[in-house]
Amino acid sequence: MSLLGGLKKFLKNYKRHNNPRFLLPKDKEKIDTLSKEGMEYMKKLREIDEKLIAIQNSTRTTIPQLGAIHNYFRMRAKWYYNWHLKPYASKVHEGILGVYIVTIFLGIVFGIFGGPYKSVIAAPATVGTSTSGSPTTYSFQRKTFYDSTNSKYWSFYYNGTAIAYSYSSDGASWTSSGTVAENTYDFSVWYNSGTGNVYLAVKSAGIKIYKGTISATSISWSSGTSIGNDTGNLEPYVTQDSNNKIWVIWKTMPPEGVAVYARRSTNASDITTWDSTATLVNEPCLDQLIVPLASGDVYAIYVSCASGLSGKKYTNSTSSWDTTATAIDSYAYSGRISAVSDSSGNIHLLYLKSGTIYYKKYSSGVWGSTITLDSNTTNDFPTITINTSDNSLWAFWGRSNAIYYKKGVSPYASGNWDTNATSLYSTGTNTYITAGYNTTGSKVYLEWTNGSASPYNVYFDNSISTSTAVTRYWINNTSGNWNDTANWSATSGGAGGASVPGAGDTAIFDNAGGTHNGALILNAN
Structure with missing residues (x-):
């Protein structure tokens, strides 16, 4: 006791x-x-x-x-x-142990099954450096693409004295391939995977365009052709229509006046001969671009300081532009834009207005509702890309020196976009973000300027996977191998032939009808 x-x-x-x-x-x-x-x-x-x-x-x-x-x-x-x-x-210890166990469990679950799409936020690759603080200016101009024929990423940037370009097989290790002797950051690039040609539109005492032929690790350039001789011409954007004719849109500023111009090559894949220049608007403007549609049609979008965010369509069958511009949104000084088109003739527009990031869709000749993607007032540098395999959209922008993005899927209404923006990279000062026009592989890619003093870095990232999770049902009734597509169906008890489930997918063994209970064989490796 x-x-x-x-x-x-x-x-x-x-x-x-x-x-x-x-x-x-x-x-x-x-x-x-x-x-x-x-x-x-x-x-x-x-x-x-x-x-x-x-x-x-x-x-x-x-x-x-x-x-x-x-x-x-x-x-x-x-x-x-x-x-x-x-x-x-002891209670504190038990709590810490519980959190540790849950963390390990979730890490294993997410590591095996992943999510609807996976983003690996890793340090970006350095393509090169520049003595200029604007090596990837401007965001509405495209400066990177993927050559699917040779499986190479290409990055273009201004190194301070010329336009430099490099290539990479994986997006991580980069090799310099050469320069174009144009001392400017004001340029735009377009790549045609079908012909293997790249087009470079440059501000050069006017507007000049070059044509390049890509090999595995090099680009052979033609002589440049001047298509707009006024020294006030600037900010060109180049594209190619469905008939492979080349289009360039640009603007002019005082003393030559204020206007937005567009011009088309007379022949497909040829930069030597051009149709007459079309004047789209006689107003001071900020950004302008042009996107290809079907049947040789194109659509021009520009931000006018007078009439706001506007658009005009060129109809190839009548060889004419819309007489009157279509109003897309009202004017805001911060009006930056980026746009892509899909195989159905829809246009997907991402733009900045008063610090807010907006999205709009053009379909069957009509602009749809405005979707707010991010209302933070410090947003800038919007750029959008499309995954051509499933038409998913990936919108990127800068906010307080960090890079954010959201994914959107058809029909691209407010409920079809990620609820919250994902931070991609936030170290240092990150500006002038520009993504590839489209993504034909499994990676979304983009480049941007990093730094606040010379030398500035040109960063590249392709860490975001576009793969989408699927659900597969085991339908074998005797025994079969996991890797045999005949054993998998897209529906419960359905026909075989669906893809084999992989990381991030869901595999269901429900023995539908009591007959799909065959033994599963897994390879050792």
């Missing part, structure tokens, strides 16, 4: 066997004094008992195998010894 227990028993027996009627006042006074002293002793003994229990508990561990290590640290480290005497120490 403990001292505390013995004292409690004594006081209890004392009250039981003593009759207060025969006690003198002096006896009562002594008894009261002794009773109070006894209660104080009981309190001190309780404290001693609690300390003894704490010491005993501090020697134990939740995992018995760690007992020896635990008591070694108790002997060697005073802070470690004192911490484990705290009454709440």
Whole structure:
């Protein structure tokens, strides 16, 4: 029996066997004094008992195998010894252990099954450096593409004295391939995977265009052709229509006046002969671009300081532009734009207005509702790309020197975009983001300027996978190999021939109809 227990028993027996009627006042006074002293002793003994229990508990561990290590640290480290005497120490340890176990579990689950698409936020690759703070200016101009024939990424940028270009097989390791002797950051690139040609539109005492032929690791350039001779011409954007005719759109500023012009090559894939220049608007403008549609049609989009964000369509069958521009949105000084078109003739426009990132879709001659993607007031540098395999859209923009993005899928309404923007990269100062026009492989890619002083970095990233998770059902009724597509269906109990489920996919074994319960064979590797 403990001292505390013995004292409690004594006081209890004392009250039981003593009759207060025969006690003198002096006896009562002594008894009261002794009773109070006894209660104080009981309190001190309780404290001693609690300390003894704490010491005993501090020697134990939740995992018995760690007992020896635990008591070694108790002997060697005073802070470690004192911490484990705290009454709440064990609960804190259990909480930390629980969080650790849950974290490990979720890491395993996400590592195996992933999500609807995966983004590996890694350090970007450095393509090159520049003495200019604008090596990838402007965001609406395209400056990177993927050559699917030779499996190469290509990056164009201004190195401070010329337009440099490099290639990479994986997006991580880059090799310089050469330069074009144009001392400007104001240029745009377009690549035609069908012909293997790349077109470079440059501000060069006017507007000049070059044609390049790509081999595995080099580009052979033709002589440049001038298509707009005014020195006030600037900010060209180049594309190619469905008939392989080349289009360039640009603007002019004082002293030559203010306007937006567009011009088409007379022949397919030829830069030597051009049709007459079309004037789209006689107003001061900010950004302008042109996107290809079907049947040789194209659509021009520009930001006018007078009439706002506007568009005009060129119809090839009538060889004419819209007489009146279509109003897309009102004017805002921060009006930056980026656009792509899909195989169905829809145009997908990403633009900046008063710091907010918006998306709009053009379909069947009509611009749809405005979708807000990010309303932060520090947004800038919007750029959009399309995955041609599933028509998913990937919108990128800068916010407070960081790069963010969202994915959108058909029909591209507000509920078809990621709820929250994902941060891609946030180290240092990141500006002038420009993505490839389209993504034909499994990677979304983009480049941008990083840094706040010379030398500036040209960064490239292709860490975002476009792969989409699928659900597959096991339908074999005897035995079969996991890697055989005949054993997998896209529906429960359906026909075989669906793709084999991989990382991020869901495999279901539901024995539909009671016959799809064949043994599963897995390869050792």
